Amino acid sequence: METIGALGEFGLIARLTRRLPQGPAVVLGPGDDAAVVRAPDRRVVATTDLLVEGRHFRLDWSGPYDIGRKAAAQNLADVVAMGARPTVLLIGLALPADTSVEWAERLYDGLADECARAGASVAGGDVVGASEITIAVTALGDLGGEPPLTRSGARPGEVVAVRGRIGHSSAGLDLLSGGLDGPAELIEAHRRPQPPYEAGEEARALGATALMDVSDGLLQDLGHIASASGVRIEVESAAMPVADVLGPDGLRHALTGGEDHAFAATFPAGSVLPPAWSVIGRVTEGEGVAVDGRRQGPAGWDHFRR
Amino acid sequence: METIGALGEFGLIARLTRRLPQGPAVVLGPGDDAAVVRAPDRRVVATTDLLVEGRHFRLDWSGPYDIGRKAAAQNLADVVAMGARPTVLLIGLALPADTSVEWAERLYDGLADECARAGASVAGGDVVGASEITIAVTALGDLGGEPPLTRSGARPGEVVAVRGRIGHSSAGLDLLSGGLDGPAELIEAHRRPQPPYEAGEEARALGATALMDVSDGLLQDLGHIASASGVRIEVESAAMPVADVLGPDGLRHALTGGEDHAFAATFPAGSVLPPAWSVIGRVTEGEGVAVDGRRQGPAGWDHFRR
The missing domain is CATH 3.30.1330.10 (PurM-like, N-terminal domain)
Structure with a gap:
């Protein structure tokens, strides 16, 4: 060698x-x-x-x-x-x-x-x-002459949507940690995230007011938008795109699992989004992130504390 | 804590x-x-x-x-x-x-x-x-609208000059390795290189044809200019700026010691350079780097092989 x-x-x-x-x-x-x-x-x-x-x-x-x-x-x-x-x-x-x-x-x-x-x-x-x-x-x-899409542009009344696989990497990590080697789709997703890179230009064309990639876990990352924009973000769990392959813990993986590098964005009220974007909630007055009306604490991934 | x-x-x-x-x-x-x-x-x-x-x-x-x-x-x-x-x-x-x-x-x-x-x-x-x-x-x-000053622009007949402390960091490293704590000037130079950042704009104004910083050792770094430009670089040891504080091994430190982040440049033949630049040699036809007419082998610092 x-x-x-x-x-x-x-x-x-x-x-x-x-x-x-x-x-x-x-x-x-x-x-x-x-x-x-x-x-x-x-x-x-x-x-x-x-x-x-x-x-x-x-x-x-x-x-x-x-x-x-x-x-x-x-x-x-x-x-x-x-x-x-x-x-x-x-x-x-x-x-x-x-x-x-x-x-x-x-x-x-x-x-x-x-x-x-x-x-x-x-x-x-x-x-x-x-x-x-x-x-x-x-x-x-x-940036091609456009303003950056930051985390601070979300306003009350807007809708929150995600695009891309979400929870797959986290579910794959659980499988690997448990010594399992399937479903292959989840193991693969952990090894090789596939961010939908077209989501950036698409979000801009759709009038997105804030955009970020989901790297630490959806709730934690939406918390960054809420904090930077001075708003509250309300997520409806029933609206979350939870793939069947994620198994019984699918919602947890989708809400708190990181590393899929899906994209989360806020759009003006009444926006009609193409099917690749799942509307999962809305922006309201207040602070923090709530799921089904319940305020969430800090969650997700912290590299030192985990 | x-x-x-x-x-x-x-x-x-x-x-x-x-x-x-x-x-x-x-x-x-x-x-x-x-x-x-x-x-x-x-x-x-x-x-x-x-x-x-x-x-x-x-x-x-x-x-x-x-x-x-x-x-x-x-x-x-x-x-x-x-x-x-x-x-x-x-x-x-x-x-x-x-x-x-x-x-x-x-x-x-x-x-x-x-x-x-x-x-x-x-x-x-x-x-x-x-x-x-x-x-x-x-x-x-x-770059402020100017072309980049690369390593590949040196041509036979040009002069080679350096600006900045050279050999100090290497001499300081030797002192620290030997458990010594002075001269302080050398220890300090090893801990805190002081690249003369104005050298870039100055070299351009003086018509420099190639420029690089000395990070791995002067001979090795001049070798990169020689190789990228397809020329030979001849250094005259008597022209090297070797500070007295470097001690008896001063010339070796100045020729092969890295990490001072001085700047080395080539200038058109006949260039009149300000005193901060020391002319140390010239560019000729051929390849590689020679000191006092003797071709040098690879020298300096290689992070894996050392």
Whole structure:
């Protein structure tokens, strides 16, 4: 097995960047002190996330390709959640020296393929030695002349809707934690979230007033919209899109499970939304999030406290 | 002692972002799915680096404030090395749960202060749990309508010059490794590099054809310019700016020591440079880097092989 320790930092970087097709947004790709990326809007949307081995992924549960897909997806979804079009990712990779070169290459294949789904590419990065695997992903995006879709635009009277799989990743995680290997659909969903990247432009076209991606759990994330907008969000559990495959705990997974990177948005009262968007509740005066009229406490995922 | 494990992820993010003044480039700062940053040039310069505990810094040799300064400096220098003006940093921070909140706050103070030196600010980030400390820094910058100053523009006949402290960080590292605590100037230089950020605009105004920052060691980094430009670089050791404080090994530190983040550039033949720039050699036909006519092998710092 060829290890990255034997290949060395510069050899590894050369091997990895060779696998990366450069998209139209890249003016200058890997190989210099920094990349140069198009930002036609004169503003750039920018977000960064870390994924740490044993916390955000487990090597015995996910292969490198899926980890790459997931690492890219969660950052691309953050850009889309601003109503922007993702342009590039920058990848910081910390790896033990005994990691195989093939492992790193498959990770990069996953990153590149997920980028392609969103119309973006990997424009650069850094590789360093470490005792555990950490993947730092920065995503950039372009707003195309439009204002960003923040969390603070929700107003009383509006409707709340979600688009994308929700609860699947959490249900898949429960299965893996219990040593089960099916239903495959849920295991797959945990390993490889599939954010519907078109949801950003769609939400904007539909007049969305606030938008975010569901990364920590729907109730917790709606709480961020409620807090930033100074409103209360009322969810009706009967209106939640709970897939049968989620099983008896489906509603809990859909309300509190994170990492599917579905999108949640608020729309003006009376909006007629296409079927891909499920209306799950409404915005009222007040604060916090309620389900069927009952105010919810903080829930979801906190990386230190869990 | 208050730990970040007790405070929790969202509490820590709130405490840290409170310390961050937002600069003029920030349209939308921390608190949403992503930041929005001005890119008036319609292109954005972007670079990312990881710093890992025990490899890029040692907790017994550097305090959190200095680590923050250094983490910011090495990324801001990469932006300047493209001939761009740094606008913002994004910070991904992986920390053990028993890290004190004060440690993280001091790190952020260091990041913010170094940003201020370069006219930039911290626009957002992520905080996660981990078993070792990793700091992922992404820096963005604006080219102001000018072409990027890459590594590939050097041509035979040109002169090679450096600006900034060189060898100091390496000499300081040797002292710390040997259990010594002075000269303080060198220890300080290792803990807190001081890239002369004005060097980017200055190099451009002086007609620089290639520019980079010295992060891995001068010879190795000049090798990148030689390789990208398809030229040979000849260094005259007698012309090297070797500070007396570096001691008997001064020339070695200056030629092979990294992390000072001085700047190296090539300029047209006959250029008259201000005193801050030391002419150290010239560009010729050929390949690789030579010192006093002797071709050098790969040298400097490789994070896996060391």
